[in-house]
Structures are given as C-alpha cells and as structure tokens.
Amino acid sequence: MVRADTERMENASTYNIAIVGVGPKGYYAFERLLAQLKAREIQDPIAIHLFNQNKFFAAGNVYRPDQASYLLMNYANKNINSWTDEEPRAIIDETPNFVNWLSKKAQVPESQIGEEFSSRATVGSYLMEGFDRLGNNLPENIRLVKHIRTVTDIEKHGEKFRLYTQEKEEDEFPEFDRILLTTGHLGCGAGFLEENHFGHSIDFVYPTHLALGHIEAGAQVAIKGFGLTSIDAILALTEVRGGQFAGAGSDKLTYMPSGKEPDKIFPFSRTGLPMMPRTGTMDIDAPLFFFREDVIAWLKSIKPISFEKTILPLIIKECAHSYYSVLFRKYQQEIIHHSTYGFSISQIEAFHKAFPEAERFSWEKLLDPFSNQPTLTHQQVADYIEKLLLEAEKGPEESPLNAAFGTWRRISSGFNEIYSFGGLDAASHRLFDRNYFGLFNRIAYGPPVKNMKKILALAEAGIVDFGFARGSTFEVNESSDAYGFLKGENQKEQAIDYLINARIPRNKDSETPSPLYRSILEKGIGRKFMNASGSIYTPGCMDMDEKGKMIAKDGTVQEGIALYGTPTEGLTLDNDTLSRKRNNFASQWAEEVAKAVEKKETINISNEYESKLY
Structure with a gap:
C-alpha cells in the first residue's frame, strides 16, 4: 500500500488519461491528444496510460x-496513411504515408507500389514506427506509461475512474480523469491468443501461428466462414507451412504441397459464396446519381426511415446505373445521365433490344447467382471464383459486374451518415445488421486477386473442397474418432478433426463476452443502445452521444469515458480499422480532453495566485 499511496500523492496534481486498447484507433487518438496538448502549450503534468493486450502498441x-x-491487406497501399492533415498538426515534422514509408524501406519507386497489397505485418511495422517516434518526442510535461495488460474492470469514484486488469492488483493505477475505450474486436469477444492453442475447436484464428499450429498434417478441417479470415486460415495451413505457388504473374497459379498440409479443408457459410476479389486500381471516378448529397441530407431529416422501402431502392438504382454505364461504353453507346430512374429504364430497354446478347443487370443475380439452389457443388463454386477473378482483373472501368459491386464502396460513407445513431427504424436496423452488412462486405471488400487465385489453386490441388460450402451444419460427435461431422443435404457427411470459426465477432445484444463491458453494464456506468423506433432492436453496442461519450444506465452522459472504433459499431457503421476519417471520434475527444486539462491548469494558476496573496 505504501507504493500506491506514494503514487497517489505524486499524481495529486497530474491529469491522468487512459486509452484502453492501442491498435490503430488507440494510436490515432494518442496522436491527436498529443497534438492538442502541445498546441495549447499546457505546462501542468499529464500522464497518458496506454493499456494493450500485448507489446505491439499501435499495431494491435x-x-x-x-x-x-x-497474410495480406485487402486495402491497397495508396489508401493507407496513419497521419492526418488536421489542425493542430502532429508533434513531429516527418509524417509519411504508407507508400512514402515503404518506398524508402524497400528502395522501390512509389509509382510501383501504390496499387499493390502489402502484408499486415508490414503495415504493423509502419504503425509501430510512427507510434515510437511520437513516444520519443513527447513534450516535457507529458509522461507516457505503457501497460501490457488487459483491462477487465472499471469503477467510478466521484468524477474519476479506476481501472483493474486481469491481475487484479488494486491501486496499481491512479484514478483517471479521462478514459477512451478503443478495445477493437477484443471487446466483442475475439480471443486473440498469447500462447499455443491445442483444442479441436478453434474459436478465433489470430494470431494464426498460435491458433492453428497444432493442426497436424493429413487432418480433415472444416472452416466456418468464407471471408477474409477464412482465406487467412487456409493460407496459414498451406503456404505458411512451406507449400509454394508456381506461376506468379500468370493468369493461373499451381500449388506445390509441402506435405505438412491438412488432407482436406472444407469452408462453409450461410451463402457458400466467395468474396469479390480486388485489384488496387481506383474505383470509378464519377458522381453518384441517386445517392447524392442532397438526397442524403433529406433522408437524414426524416429519419428514422425504412431500409427496404426507402434506401434499398436507391442502392439498387445506383448499382444498375454503374453497371449500365460500363456496359453501354463497351458497345460504344452513351447512357444519358438523368436523376429520373424511369428515363434510364427506357434507355436500357432500347439498348437490350439493339444488343440482345448483352447480359441484363439483375439485383438478385448480383447478390446470389445460385439463389434457387439449397446447396452448391465444388465445381460451381470454383467456376464462380474464376468468373469473379476475370471480372476483378478487368477493373471497374471495363467490367459492368465489377462496377456494380464497387458501388457500395462509393455510397457507404453517405449511408453511414443515415444509419448512425438510430437513423433506421428498429426493424430496418436489425435487417441491415443481420442480412445486408455481410452481403455488402462480400461484394465490396474482398481479398486481393492474388490471394483468391491461391484459393482456387488449392481447390484444383484437391486440398480445399467446396462441396459443403452452402447448406451445411457441423455436429460434434463424441462417440467417433473424429471431433465431429460436417453434414450437408441428402445425408452427405464428412468426418472432421478440427473446426475453425473464421468469423470475426461483432457486438451482440444476446451476450457481452468482454469482462470490461460486463463490468460497465453491471455497475450502471454504461448501458446498451436500444433502437425503439417502431419496434425494439438492440445491436449490442454501448450507448453513447454523438461525440462518442458513454451514456450511463440512468441516461446521463459520462464526461470521463468515450468510445472509438469497433465498440461503436451498431450505432455507427463500418469503422474501417485504418481510416482516420470514418466515424472520427478521436479528434473531438482529444480536443475536449485538452480543453479540460487547460481549464484545470487555469484554475490551478488562479488558486496558486490567491494563496500567494493571502
């Protein structure tokens, strides 16, 4: 207790700030906080405590x-920049974007790497280097304290807060004036490992070398999910184990096994459909015709609104417009742009009459070309991947399908403005979260073409099997030698040794897996957001005001606690881990904290002056 009492005495005049979870979002908030504090020339002592599960501060x-x-990004190099042009500027002068940084590191011209996809590890090194440079250039009055700990409990003491970690060492930390929760997927129940896992059921695949290293060669493996995480898991079980892909730079890859792979890998999901792969080329640079700024402003003014009745028709029109803009151009025709959709339809009908061989736009076929099939064959999925690869490599300027798929990337920012803070009625909110969120991710935010070619090569090598991709379930069977069975239609089944859950957890109403957020709820420090427009829907995220400040059980705003990034999803949409602009609560949080420190400093100076007078 002596050490704790001493720390409290030492910190009596110190303004204590905590950032819990220091991946990219925590790093961005830290950078903005330093910029705001330095710009105000604050002299009072400040301690910034950073809590992270591991030593990889900023990378997470x-x-x-x-x-x-x-393990590659699905985000081209040119889109990555951990710095911002906001005022006040960063506390250091050199703030390279990722392409600048990588060009110097790899001694490669920037023009050659902008549209490439780097490894996540390389991006992590970039983030950590920027973080370290900030830490090495702190203003003299700011002390940085890094804790490799997972925060599991929180208590409110007057206007301040105390934090506790898994180690439960009471009074180790000071009482905090301000806390920012940027807990990422960990706060949603993601079980990031710090030691080897040895079970037959793998609930979370990251880091892959710890989660999947125990799966022996020749095993039968089922993977639940067919998205980016599934691809990472498949490559971790094949290429990472020494297998090689021949034919780089060609249309098709061939896989040469190392002998350390599983015998078969069976991905399966609700739709059984792969994601649309991407190149690093830019999306179509053209104005939106139905999701215009004036339309978004109008929709925001009348919310809450129905997704299927009001917004979905606009999305379909925008996708159709993108599709036909490219298709018309392929036939040397020019579509006349007009905001009245009926006028566009008349053009489209005339076009198809003149060119009957041209494939019509179909929203239903766009989402699921096998919508009338309860199951899919291995060959159907493989052929569909080949088609998607062909369209991806044409690019959105040459492929009508690619242009239509990419439309969501162009309208998602505007839709986020409508969606955020209960912009949809409750039924629509539930419908979008459960049905359309994953669908739009599948068609718009897929893997690099390179990685999807690898999956196809593994399928042709007989290692990846799509035969259970759709319409399958998994059942544990303790009476057999296998861990369980993957069961498809018509009594088709496959013995499985390992089941991998390759789905990234999201906020849920039905459960709160994070001890930290359970503590917040149990003590009334926060509450879950509830959309009560028309019916009731609780997406599972904590409630907060439009500045990101947590709302307590009694409805009051917690001035001392704010949220940023994944913890806000459900109230916001698609936070994009690396984006500095999307749902940017960090900048306003940093500004408000700096103002609070400045106010306290002014009071301290005033009190000191008065004490000298008397």
Missing part, C-alpha cells in the same frame, strides 16, 4: 508484425 492484434508475410 490485427497488424502485429510477427505474423506471416502471406
């Missing part, structure tokens, strides 16, 4: 630099 679990180089 997703971008930790010790992961395999085969």
